[in-house]
Amino acid sequence: MAATDSWHDxxxxxxxxxxxxxxxxxxxxxxxxxxxxxxxxxxWRDRIGGDVRGGWSG
Ligand SMILES: [Zn+2]
Structure with missing residues (x-):
């Protein structure tokens, strides 16, 4: 069930x-x-967002 790794449709x-x-x-x-x-x-969003959040601090 890896469909959520990429939202292609x-x-x-x-x-x-x-x-x-x-x-x-x-x-x-x-x-x-x-x-x-x-x-x-x-x-799904939490998992993706977790990677981004660190770079957005400040
Ligand atoms: Zn649905």
Missing amino acids: PERCPFCGEALASPGAGFVDHTAENPDCEAKFET
Whole structure:
């Protein structure tokens, strides 16, 4: 289950594969309706963001 390492299809939810109403904004709506995907997205974002945060301090 390494689908979340790279999000290659912005028109689909990378966690459940469901088609989104629109890329980007549609995903926000999707997570609002799918808490399970939202939780996975939070984990994914935290992991990605963790690498960046150190460089942004100050
Ligand atoms: Zn989903």
